[in-house]
Amino acid sequence: MQKGDQLRGAHYLGAATIAEIVQRAGGRTAIAGTKTVSLLHDRKVSPAQAQQSVTLFSGATLPGTALASIARELGVFPESGRLPDAAQNDWTTRALTGSLWKEGVPEFSLLWLSEPDRSEHADAPGSETALAAVTSSDRNLAMILRVLESKGVREQTNILVASDHGFSTVGRAIDVRALLRAAGFKVIVDGEVATQSGDLRVVGNGGTALFYVAEHDGATIRAADRVAATNRLRRRDFLASSSGWNIPSLRRAFTDRECRRRGDVVSLDRSA
Incomplete structure (x- = not known):
């Protein structure tokens, strides 16, 4: 920091x-x-x-x-x-x-x-x-x-008690890295270094998958987003959590300009 x-x-x-x-x-x-x-x-x-x-x-x-x-x-x-x-x-x-x-x-x-x-x-x-x-x-x-x-x-004294997040039950996990590799992407893991444009790193964060693409290659980002939005990652493949939430597909599309401004992150957004 x-x-x-x-x-x-x-x-x-x-x-x-x-x-x-x-x-x-x-x-x-x-x-x-x-x-x-x-x-x-x-x-x-x-x-x-x-x-x-x-x-x-x-x-x-x-x-x-x-x-x-x-x-x-x-x-x-x-x-x-x-x-x-x-x-x-x-x-x-x-x-x-x-x-x-x-x-x-x-x-x-x-x-x-x-x-x-x-x-x-x-x-x-x-x-x-x-x-x-x-x-x-x-x-x-x-x-x-x-x-x-x-x-x-x-x-x-004003006393505030807070938490950074709650917990819910995850009924099923999907291996996003395996799906992307099966679709032909080069997915790098912890300890590996990207060697060429388009190398893709997937980082899990609870109910979210973050995508980072070497050199912000826009074509790779859009292609990965299309794979993530297939039926294999749609809502019916996830069980409702104990809080009643569902996790929809990875569906955000990024333009080259957005990649430069915001980074290569595609998220699993939660919806009520």
């Missing part, structure tokens, strides 16, 4: 995050996440604006000097063990409410936990592991509320 900011003039993200906006206004922030994704919320693009703010991510910190005091109080960041991953989430929550809030609760804080996301990906929604993960997150939320209460700021 920092490399992306360097290459794009501090614009890896298209807009400033809440933490960065608060810092620009002179406020202090505290970001704590079990996963490295918490870096997205404060990439320390302008260090001068973030002198009193700390980002904790997967047991590391920006600035790096902030980690020593956390480690003295809590020990090292736990290894990821059996699911649910309660130890890492508990450690991160205690780091936020203890070390990062020691001098008072900042104007903006964010806590990013890996559960129940990690357990539900690995197991299933409603499983014993997933329910234990939800209990773990509830326990950490309760810790946040208790500390805010003890510091006398709970009634003055």
Whole structure:
């Protein structure tokens, strides 16, 4: 992410995050996440604006000097063990409410936990592991509320609880790479490098397939889209999920101009 900011003039993200906006206004922030994704919320693009703010991510910190005091109080960041991953989430929550809030609760804080996301990906929604993960997150939320209460700021604090996505049951999978290879496309996989124009990489992302075509070859993109829109990928080949959604065919056609502007992405869009 920092490399992306360097290459794009501090614009890896298209807009400033809440933490960065608060810092620009002179406020202090505290970001704590079990996963490295918490870096997205404060990439320390302008260090001068973030002198009193700390980002904790997967047991590391920006600035790096902030980690020593956390480690003295809590020990090292736990290894990821059996699911649910309660130890890492508990450690991160205690780091936020203890070390990062020691001098008072900042104007903006964010806590990013890996559960129940990690357990539900690995197991299933409603499983014993997933329910234990939800209990773990509830326990950490309760810790946040208790500390805010003890510091006398709970009634003055807006608390938002959010998730990045939900879960649904997938009844059938389709091997998009195999279909494209059978149609004559050169599909490259992880570890392989495109060697010529038109080499096609397919990246799965949940209920979505992303197509990336070497050198943005428009003819290959349009041909791949036609293959994806055949009956083999139409709606009847997918079972309705538990939420009642269906996944229609890959149906977006791209012109050469669109490929240059938006990249070579063909998605499986969800419709109600």
